[in-house]
Amino acid sequence: MYTSHQWETDIHFSFRYLRYLPKDFDENKKYPLVFFLHGAGEWGENLEDVARHGFLQHVRESGKEYPFIIVAPQCPAHQYWGCFTESLLAFLDYICESLPIDKERVYLTGLSMGGTGTWMLAMAAPERFAAIAPICGTGIYWFGEALVDIPIMIYHGDYDEIVPLSESISMVNSVNKRGGNAQIEICYGLGHNAWDIAYADDTLVNWFLQYRKKKD
Secondary structure, three states, X not given: OEEEEEOOOOOOOOOEEEEEOOOOOOOOOOEEEEEEEOOHHHOOOOHHHHHOOOHXXXXXXXOOOOOOEEEEEOOOOOOOHHHHHHHHHHHHHHHHHHOOEEEEEEXXXXXXXXXXXXXXXXXXXXXXXOEEEEEOOOOOHHHHHHHOOOOEEEEEEOOOOOOOHHHHHHXXXXXXXXXXXXXXXXXXXXXXXXXXXXXXXXXXXXXXXOOOOOOO
């Protein structure tokens, strides 16, 4: 099961967050990390909302086990992940230093507002992540060159009326025409809930785990 925590800092925003540790967790081993950014429907003060969707939903509802650590901060109500880029990176530093994280296997994913946050955080610090999976978020397609060294897997519903599918397609085209490696899974018949497909089984889990960060 996951547990609730708060990161205390005098310099950056102090995130409340959920943390999942793999079964038989051993502090002497190194584990991959999945850094998860929730959507606008989960912002606010109820930290349990962060587990409404994504990998943690399956931990909560069925006791699903994963071979990596999951950390999921909560965004304040009516604010956006893009407001907290420096704080998120500092928080990620804290997590990587306080837990036995394999720093070559740090993965970033998020849905809706968190999908947009995934694009923005990866563009701000592409060297930090081995692979990213933005789910139905908006990108900054004219800056796709920042992500050419990161494997990318996108999920987006073709009936999405909140964030159009064209947003993700523009990012795929922007990254790939510059020599990158972006893939998209179009979830046919779905609206703004592509996360129901993205996190449903081990497909994304296995996709993440095949990647390590490129060495300098």
